[in-house]
Amino acid sequence: MDTNTLLLKFDGRSRLLVRSLLSGATGARRARCVFLRQRRSEPDSCLHKCLQTLCQHEIFPTTDAETLKTKPLVCLFPVAFQQNLLSFLHLVHPELPQTSVLHLLDCLCLDEPVRDSWVSVLVSQLRRDLGAPGGKDSILSPQCRDQLRGLCERLKGGGKATGWASYLDGPIEPQLSSTSQRKRKCDRVNLDSEPEEDSGRRSKRRKLSLSPAVEADGSCCSTAGGGVTEGLEDEMDSGRDDDDDDDDDGGGGTEVRVYVEPPQPTVTVNPCDALPEHVKASIPQIRELLQSEMEEWDQSSVDVFKVLNDCAPSEVEVLCGMLYLSETPEQTLPQLCSCLLALSPDLSHSTAASLIKNLLLGKVMSLSEPASRCLVTAVTSLCSRYPRPTCQALIGPILDGQPGSAQTELLNRLIEDCLDPHYRLLVFQMTLKGIWSEGVLSVIHALLDKKLELNEDLLTIFTDQLSSQAPQFVTSMKFAKMLLTVLTKYNMHLTAVHQSTLSCCLSSNQTFLKKSLQAALKRITHS
Numbered sequence: 001m002d003t004n005t006l007l008l009k010f011d012g013r014s015r016l017l018v019r020s021l022l023s024g025a026t027g028a029r030r031a032r033c034v035f036l037r038q039r040r041s042e043p044d045s046c047l048h049k050c051l052q053t054l055c056q057h058e059i060f061p062t063t064d065a066e067t068l069k070t071k072p073l074v075c076l077f078p079v080a081f082q083q084n085l086l087s088f089l090h091l092v093h094p095e096l097p098q099t100s101v102l103h104l105l106d107c108l109c110l111d112e113p114v115r116d117s118w119v120s121v122l123v124s125q126l127r128r129d130l131g132a133p134g135g136k137d138s139i140l141s142p143q144c145r146d147q148l149r150g151l152c153e154r155l156k157g158g159g160k161a162t163g164w165a166s167y168l169d170g171p172i173e174p175q176l177s178s179t180s181q182r183k184r185k186c187d188r189v190n191l192d193s194e195p196e197e198d199s200g201r202r203s204k205r206r207k208l209s210l211s212p213a214v215e216a217d218g219s220c221c222s223t224a225g226g227g228v229t230e231g232l233e234d235e236m237d238s239g240r241d242d243d244d245d246d247d248d249d250g251g252g253g254t255e256v257r258v259y260v261e262p263p264q265p266t267v268t269v270n271p272c273d274a275l276p277e278h279v280k281a282s283i284p285q286i287r288e289l290l291q292s293e294m295e296e297w298d299q300s301s302v303d304v305f306k307v308l309n310d311c312a313p314s315e316v317e318v319l320c321g322m323l324y325l326s327e328t329p330e331q332t333l334p335q336l337c338s339c340l341l342a343l344s345p346d347l348s349h350s351t352a353a354s355l356i357k358n359l360l361l362g363k364v365m366s367l368s369e370p371a372s373r374c375l376v377t378a379v380t381s382l383c384s385r386y387p388r389p390t391c392q393a394l395i396g397p398i399l400d401g402q403p404g405s406a407q408t409e410l411l412n413r414l415i416e417d418c419l420d421p422h423y424r425l426l427v428f429q430m431t432l433k434g435i436w437s438e439g440v441l442s443v444i445h446a447l448l449d450k451k452l453e454l455n456e457d458l459l460t461i462f463t464d465q466l467s468s469q470a471p472q473f474v475t476s477m478k479f480a481k482m483l484l485t486v487l488t489k490y491n492m493h494l495t496a497v498h499q500s501t502l503s504c505c506l507s508s509n510q511t512f513l514k515k516s517l518q519a520a521l522k523r524i525t526h527s
Contacts, residue, residue, distance in 0.1 A: 079119060
């Protein structure tokens with residue numbers, strides 16, 4: 001079962017969170033940002049519904065495709081998603097109902113035969129965070145424990161378990177104090193070395209590169225020989241006195257000098273430094289406006305936003321981040337959009353696209369109910385003035401994100417009231433690039449009702465897409481109505497090839513409109 005099909009199981013609000021967890025290595029961090037933004041907009045909301053959906057059982061075919069089985073929905077997602085989900089829950093679990101999180105962990109354990117080892121570790125760690133039964137067990141697998149024990153034996157050379165080996169008697173816990181102490185003791189190898197004497201009495205010094213390579217089986221290879229390995233382990237042993245290290249190196253003996261690279265300073269770059277001085281100076285004024293509760297802004301407010309015309313595209317992105325435009329309250333949007341529309345000259349394409357993406361995309365994507373009057377006013381006003389940037393920065397990403405009913409309602413309103421025919425055609429071409437859902441079908445139907453100017457090549461691409469997507473919508477009334485619109489409003493443009501393709505689509509349809517569809521196709525064939 002592909003991820004797009006799995007996403008359809010969630011409502012619009014949860015779907016945005018799930019999509020962020022599917023976004024690779026940064027999925028947990030992005031999901032936390034989405035979660036915090038949703039909590040700010042609706043403080044009473046929680047993830048209970050999303051977790052409940054992840055735990056519900058779904059039917060799926062086995063590998064031989066001859067039998068069907070059921071699994072929790074979370075087990076059907078890729079392993080990378082499960083890892084991101086557990087890392088995300090580790091970050092936010094104090095704000096979630098404990099019973100829901102434990103139920104999810106129990107569902108993940110049902111996938112034990114094929115579960116990834118990292119998923120097993122993360123499940124154990126999260127149980128430990130929650131104080132649940134079984135959370136006190138070690139998070140190390142038996143294979144990992146054997147490899148660590150072998151490594152410790154090679155470093156120590158046998159005998160009583162001390163240092164690292166002592167940690168293996170129970171669950172592995174972070175030993176911050178021991179680690180920092182070992183680092184300090186390694187640093188002292190250079191600091192405590194004896195002062196240089198006359199050249200005749202100076203002992204010969206060796207510089208050894210101690211870079212053991214840990215093999216997969218837990219072995220440790222050293223370029224310095226057994227004595228050096230034992231000396232290094234003694235330095236890491238927290239029970240050893242520092243004075244002993246100095247006494248062992250007396251007289252004219254050989255001294256082992258370990259080079260410890262000094263820490264590199266961390267350079268922090270302030271994003272604001274990339275902005276011109278007059279743009280930096282405008283940031284406090286714009287922030288004050290965005291946080292004000294005035295119902296109407298005067299001309300001076302418009303003048304503040306004139307700096308947008310002085311910014312390069314990269315600077316606009318930095319400015320949007322500095323202003324936290326994505327967190328602008330919806331009741332402020334009408335006044336802000338009025339100021340943007342009053343600017344002269346008009347904003348460039350890239351500037352308008354950046355503003356629309358930062359200001360509106362997150363709010364629209366997180367909708368779980370019809371958009372508020374303020375949000376609708378902002379979207380329609382900017383779309384009417386800047387239709388192409390709106391298509392690029394707002395409509396396209398919404399279509400790619402499998403829109404829900406709230407997003408679909410807003411898109412249909414833009415198609416009806418704000419977009420000219422050539423921009424409707426642009427949106428129609430966007431719908432042909434992704435995977436269709438019920439929401440995308442509704443948008444396509446609204447576009448077709450506007451009698452688009454479709455040439456033969458575009459119709460060919462569209463009918464091919466209809467044929468490939470038809471098996472997923474055999475019982476969909478929206479798909480059937482869309483087909484009927486094509487057969488009735490575009491019948492004069494359908495060639496014999498198009499009719500043959502549409503005939504294949506109709507053969508699998510199982511709605512009560514099938515007879516009407518077949519009759520409409522027959523009239524075209526005999527005309």
